[in-house]
Amino acid sequence: MPHAYSRAQKAHEDNTDGIRLQKLLAQAGFGSRRKCEEMITDGRVEVDGELVTELGSRVDPSKQQIRVDGSRVRINTNHVTLALNKPRRVLSAMDDPKGRFTLRDIVGDKYDRIFHMGRLDYESEGLLLMTNDGELSQHVMHPKYEVEKTYIATLEGKISGTVCRRLVTTGVQLDDGWIKLDRCSILDSNRDSTIVKVVLHSGKNRIVRRIFGSIGYPVKRLVRTQIGPIKLGDLKPGSYRVLSQTEIRSLSKEVGL
Incomplete structure (x- = not known):
């Protein structure tokens, strides 16, 4: 005490x-x-x-x-943390030798030494966090803290609630081991496609696409809407905003800072 x-x-x-x-x-x-x-x-x-x-x-x-x-x-006036809405076909990198659009095309050179915390694959879209706070970045990306990430996925085919529940309770075996979703719910469906909301803490490459592809439901569109307590909200594709001190404090608390 x-x-x-x-x-x-x-x-x-x-x-x-x-x-x-x-x-x-x-x-x-x-x-x-x-x-x-x-x-x-x-x-x-x-x-x-x-x-x-x-x-x-x-x-x-x-x-x-x-x-x-x-x-x-945690207050450092030199630190800045951004929430960015990555569009499809933008590379989760600051530079690309092939000349593809990158995060630098969105944020420019306004912020010194800023980098992204985690990635979204080239065809996926939604929330990315960027910062020049190395300690915060290390904690957010470290598997130890199991930061939850929320996605809205549009799948090919009609998936049942039973399949959703099985992905949470049993999971699936991929090339690099077993993986389970933390939560899965169906938002909408028709004969040809299903929209699901999934939550998981794994940061493995293309993990949502790999999970559903492995059971025969390829992902047609994937949008990340939340990382820990930080939400995408109404942020438009290709734009970003600076996180408030309240948001930084809640994110820091979630990752043990």
């Missing part, structure tokens, strides 16, 4: 540099300044492992670790 705030409070008394703790929390998306003050006085905030309960403390987020309810607050 963290002990009462002492060393950090004394450092504040001796130093007027840094940013007021409640202001930093508000900038990080925890709510209004007043709400953040209540979080501090309620004993929900730690700085460098010590509990802060008094208002007026100043912190340096580049040198100190701040946590709320045990989750780390």
Whole structure:
């Protein structure tokens, strides 16, 4: 259990540099300044492992670790994280020697050292996350954290609810081992095609296409709509937006940061 705030409070008394703790929390998306003050006085905030309960403390987020309810607050003004809606026939890369359209054609050179977290195959579309925050990227892509990804897939042929359930409970065997869906539901169907919503945490290459292709239902269209807590929403194909601090905080919490 963290002990009462002492060393950090004394450092504040001796130093007027840094940013007021409640202001930093508000900038990080925890709510209004007043709400953040209540979080501090309620004993929900730690700085460098010590509990802060008094208002007026100043912190340096580049040198100190701040946590709320045990989750780390991450603010770096040099970091940016984007949600991008990748269209079909855009390569999940920044450059291509063959001259195909790439992510650079969408985001340009505005952001320094930005790269994509994971991929979508050339014919697939939907949500890609991009960042210049190496620590966040490592955690999002690491299999340890099992970040869920949601897809809407249009399949050739009419698939039954029984098949959907079997893909969740039993799964299928592919060349590189057994794989199961976390969830599968039918959104619409007719004689020739079925639209399904699938959720899985595997990041293997072309995994959704391979799963349904292996049981005789090739994927005609595939759109990724969500990665962890981040949703595609109404973002238009070929466009992107900067994630809010609230979104970055929820994504960071999901991957153990």
